[in-house]
Amino acid sequence: MQIKAFLIDLDGVLTKDENFSPIDGAVEFISYLNKKGIPFVIATSNSRFSPEEIISRMKKNGFDISPDQIITPLVVAPEVLKKEKIKKIFVIGSQNLKKFLKDKGFDILESPEVDGVLVGLDKEFNFRKMKIGTTALKIYEAKLYALNKNIISKDDDGLLFPGVGTVAKMFSIACQCNQDFKHFGKMGEDYNRVLFDRLSVKEKENIAIISDDIFVDLEGYKKYGLKTIFVTTGKYTEKDLEKSSKVDIVVHNLMEILEKVKLE
Helix, strand or coil: CEECEEEECCECCCECCCCCCECCCHHHHHHHHHHHCCCEEEECCCCCCCHHHHHHHHHHCCCCCCHHHEECHHHHHHHHHHHCCCCEEEEECCHHHHHHHHHCCCEEECCCCCCEEEECCCCCCCHHHHHHHHHHHHCCCCEEEECCCCCEEECCCCCEEECHHHHHHHHHHHHCCCCCCEECCCCCHHHHHHHHHHCCCCCHHHEEEEECCHHHHHHHHHCCCCEEEEECCCCCCHHHHHHCCCCCEEECCHHHHHHHCEEC
8 A cells, every 4th residue: 555645633543631642652653754754634623622732732742743734623613613704602612612712702602692502522511501502503593513523432531422523413403403514523624625735645545544433534534535544542443343334454553554554
């Protein structure tokens, strides 16, 4: 397999917790790509921290990355929300996310009288937030947005929980609205535009995506013609591959990739 560039997932592939502690082989793999001049973009749906905060934490853990080598939903969300004239937002997400959006000029409210409901990863999601979001969508006809379309996620303790996309889908079903809600994560139109613009390789068959997410990342980008590399260090196991279309390569450590692909 001949590869000229990589899209690399973050959580479960390079890092394993909110401190962005590296998974075995991850720092060495990124160092190798930089040394050889092989283009890559870290494509993450992480929305709990700003891109700047993610880079800062990763650098403290030994990763050599620059701002143009990472894309998060927060790179594209403000631009799209402003374009769609969304000003007042009810945010389901972290305090970091709320501060980031407030700094970008949005009004962040804790009531249903808003233009939009934005669903992110919220480890303090509760019944009250569920009620405010539902009321905003159903009664005030707010538009529904999600920061990614992940079906399932894995917490630092190893336990699984419904992903951001699943929570957003719950709202759309409950309110019978926004069934085609826009999301700002991987496979989103705006996210992908930025993503592919940052890679100098235009032939998608020469790009490989490395991810632990079989159903969003690997199945999604396979349809674009990318080669797919499944890493077993995250939320899905090899057994889950039985429910999916075949991936090109399976690895248990990122350094194994260097033995299985031909790099240019």
